[in-house]
Amino acid sequence: xxxxxxxxxxxxxxxxxxxxxxxxxxxxxxxxxxxxxxxxxxxxxxxxxxxxxxxxxxxxxxxxxxxxxxxxxxxxxxxxxxxxxxxxxxxxxxxxxxxxxxxxxxxxxxxxxxxxxxxxxxxxxxxxxxxxxxxxxxxxxxxxxxxxxxxxxxxxxxxxxxxxxxxxxxxxxxxxxxxxxxxxxxxxxxxxxxxxxxxxxxxxxxxxxxxxxxxxxxxxxxxxxxxxxxxxxxxxxxxxxxxxxxxxxxxxxxxxxxxxxxxxxxxxxxxxxxxxxxxxxxxxxxxxxxxxxxxxxxxxxxxxxxxxxxxxxxxxxxxxxxxxxxxxxxxxxxxxxxxxxxxxxxxxxxxxxxxxxxxxxxxxxxxxxxxxxxxxxxxxxxxxxxxxxxxxxxxxxxxxxxxxxxxxxxxxxxxxxxxxxxxxxxxxxxxxxxxxxxxxxxxxxxxxxxxxxxxxxxxxxxxxxxxxxxxxxx
Amino acid sequence: xxxxxxxxxxxxxxxxxxxxxxxxxxxxxxxxxxxxxxxxxxxxxxxxxxxxxxxxxxxxxxxxxxxxxxxxxxxxxxxxxxxxxxxxxxxxxxxxxxxxxxxxxxxxxxxxxxxxxxxxxxxxxxxxxxxxxxxxxxxxxxxxxxxxxxxxxxxxxxxxxxxxxxxxxxxxxxxxxxxxxxxxxxxxxxxxxxxxxxxxxxxxxxxxxxxxxxxxxxxxxxxxxxxx
Numbered sequence: 001x002x003x004x005x006x007x008x009x010x011x012x013x014x015x016x017x018x019x020x021x022x023x024x025x026x027x028x029x030x031x032x033x034x035x036x037x038x039x040x041x042x043x044x045x046x047x048x049x050x051x052x053x054x055x056x057x058x059x060x061x062x063x064x065x066x067x068x069x070x071x072x073x074x075x076x077x078x079x080x081x082x083x084x085x086x087x088x089x090x091x092x093x094x095x096x097x098x099x100x101x102x103x104x105x106x107x108x109x110x111x112x113x114x115x116x117x118x119x120x121x122x123x124x125x126x127x128x129x130x131x132x133x134x135x136x137x138x139x140x141x142x143x144x145x146x147x148x149x150x151x152x153x154x155x156x157x158x159x160x161x162x163x164x165x166x167x168x169x170x171x172x173x174x175x176x177x178x179x180x181x182x183x184x185x186x187x188x189x190x191x192x193x194x195x196x197x198x199x200x201x202x203x204x205x206x207x208x209x210x211x212x213x214x215x216x217x218x219x220x221x222x223x224x225x226x227x228x229x230x231x232x233x234x235x236x237x238x239x240x241x242x243x244x245x246x247x248x249x250x251x252x253x254x255x256x257x258x259x260x261x262x263x264x265x266x267x268x269x270x271x272x273x274x275x276x277x278x279x280x281x282x283x284x285x286x287x288x289x290x291x292x293x294x295x296x297x298x299x300x301x302x303x304x305x306x307x308x309x310x311x312x313x314x315x316x317x318x319x320x321x322x323x324x325x326x327x328x329x330x331x332x333x334x335x336x337x338x339x340x341x342x343x344x345x346x347x348x349x350x351x352x353x354x355x356x357x358x359x360x361x362x363x364x365x366x367x368x369x370x371x372x373x374x375x376x377x378x379x380x381x382x383x384x385x386x387x388x389x390x391x392x393x394x395x396x397x398x399x400x401x402x403x404x405x406x407x408x409x410x411x412x413x414x415x416x417x418x419x420x421x422x423x424x425x426x427x428x429x430x431x432x433x434x435x436x437x438x439x440x441x442x443x444x445x446x447x448x449x450x451x452x453x454x455x456x457x458x459x460x461x462x463x464x465x466x467x468x469x470x471x472x473x474x
Numbered sequence: 475x476x477x478x479x480x481x482x483x484x485x486x487x488x489x490x491x492x493x494x495x496x497x498x499x500x501x502x503x504x505x506x507x508x509x510x511x512x513x514x515x516x517x518x519x520x521x522x523x524x525x526x527x528x529x530x531x532x533x534x535x536x537x538x539x540x541x542x543x544x545x546x547x548x549x550x551x552x553x554x555x556x557x558x559x560x561x562x563x564x565x566x567x568x569x570x571x572x573x574x575x576x577x578x579x580x581x582x583x584x585x586x587x588x589x590x591x592x593x594x595x596x597x598x599x600x601x602x603x604x605x606x607x608x609x610x611x612x613x614x615x616x617x618x619x620x621x622x623x624x625x626x627x628x629x630x631x632x633x634x635x636x637x638x639x640x641x642x643x644x645x646x647x648x649x650x651x652x653x654x655x656x657x658x659x660x661x662x663x664x665x666x667x668x669x670x671x672x673x674x675x676x677x678x679x680x681x682x683x684x685x686x687x688x689x690x691x692x693x694x695x696x697x698x699x700x701x702x
Contacts, residue, residue, distance in 0.1 A: 008573035367569040372558020
């Protein structure tokens with residue numbers, strides 16, 4: 001009966017209750033959305049850090065971590081390889097050569113890490129092969145010697161990327177119903193080559209209005225972009241004796257991850273071809289990367305591998321990508337902080353509404369006390385009303401938030417204007433929000449706690465009523 | 475059989491500068507199935523006396539004994555429970571629970587007392603039929619007239635078979651016809667249920683129907699007339 005009265009009571013003043021319910025709904029929707037976006041970013045960063053950059057576990061020569069010299073290779077590789085193969089839940093592992101080199105083109109040069117890899121085997125631990133930009137070549141192929149896989153950022157630095165409004169590009173844009181008025185403004189830069197996005201963006205800015213730039217700038221940049229695939233890059237490195245040696249590789253493809261910091265210093269070649277450069281005999285192993293089935297077992301796998309050679313250092317993804325690890329661990333605290341703020345604000349609305357309710361129902365509460373409704377039942381009734389009021393809005397908010405997050409999880413939210421900034425710190429410009437059942441459990445607990453805490457003050461006010469006086473209230 | 479006994483009951487309100495002696499040395503006995511009107515001018519202490527009898531207020535001195543239980547000896551929580559089991563209330567302004575139907579209002583006390591569903595339903599229908607509202611059991615108070623609401627309130631007061639019913643000016647808000655109907659119903663139930671009714675009133679119709687009339691003035695009982 002108390003349950004039924006409480007439920008009916010919240011609908012006595014529909015408008016007032018709906019205001020609180022809508023406020024709860026919007027608060028929870030915004031909470032779910034913001035947390036969903038954060039979670040999406042963290043999940044993306046974590047996934048990309050592991051699958052593009054560091055894997056679950058890496059083994060290096062301890063001294064190599066301090067000073068990346070060619071001679072500081074992983075020690076006792078046979079024993080290490082045997083131990084790696086024995087790891088429970090092993091998904092794959094690779095041995096890589098990793099060297100600091102200077103990369104040159106006729107137009108520019110830059111220092112990068114070059115990885116000597118077995119391209120096919122590398123797919124066990126890295127998803128770089130999935131990151132090739134469409135129309136920008138292919139992944140490394142063992143059967144195509146003398147090739148190098150570089151990133152979009154490296155191509156930009158080495159001026160292997162250019163922007164040019166050719167007839168073909170203009171024709172394609174026209175067929176796509178691109179405004180002719182905008183194209184006519186660009187007639188003056190037709191066939192002109194721009195070797196950096198900055199220069200091309202600057203010229204577009206000078207020719208177009210701000211609105212045109214906002215609406216069509218990205219499309220123009222994407223359409224005009226050309227990569228100089230098959231161009232040569234000269235690599236200079238020091239061999240085991242410290243003698244500078246050089247080799248030339250043709251660009252086979254260009255990849256792009258969500259982390260330009262990683263991209264701009266990372267290129268890949270066939271390990272054998274790199275070995276041919278520094279001594280021509282054996283492949284040096286500077287890094288062993290391991291992927292296991294369950295990320296949670298990385299710590300125990302590290303323990304198993306750590307004792308093999310005292311000269312090696314075994315690191316888990318948490319040590320190799322501390323930013324991603326920190327964000328992953330911080331998310332739970334973030335949930336509590338953000339939802340806590342939403343709940344704190346909501347609590348004031350709930351308390352206000354319930355206090356008004358108590359004030360309006362003084363006579364009724366007096367009557368209930370007079371006819372025998374005890375304090376516990378009065379308290380329960382007020383508390384249940386508060387819980388219903390809050391939970392109805394929260395439930396609607398959770399369902400609404402979940403639907404929005406699920407649909408945005410498919411389409412993604414595009415932050416293209418800030419894409420460069422996001423990618424500089426390892427976050428994708430398009431985020432796919434995700435939400436976990438655990439988050440909804442946290443919200444439910446916090447909503448009910450908020451409702452209970454918010455009900456205490458109004459309920460205490462009700463309990464302080466003198467029934468004899470309350471009954472006479474007009 | 476004596477259901478209620480007041481022994482030298484006093485109630486003094488000393489919140490203001492001059493203490494107010496609202497009930498002054500009142501001693502009264504009430505038997506089973508009495509139909510009693512407490513009358514007196516405004517400020518004579520009728521409502522205070524009813525509040526004391528109903529355990530809504532505590533006497534400054536004296537004893538109120540209901541069916542052998544001294545109300546002053548009960549703790550606050552025990553008093554609420556005692557009220558629920560032994561006293562029915564009818565208020566001037568009906569005071570039904572607006573979100574509940576007539577049936578739900580009547581069975582409310584029984585549900586607090588955890589009566590079995592079947593007995594609760596039977597008792598509710600019996601009472602609503604007795605007050606002439608058998609066809610309005612699913613109506614909410616807002617859909618009932620004042621007289622009908624007060625009849626529901628009477629049915630609610632009697633629902634859990636209390637020792638007595640206290641009614642504070644039950645006809646004050648009713649028109650003449652509704653008041654007469656209500657009084658007829660109350661008298662019938664008083665006979666049928668053998669439950670004592672004690673009501674404060676200014677209404678001469680109520681006084682006329684009462685079997686016993688207690689007159690208060692300045693908190694004192696100045697007459698206690700039993701009619702044959």
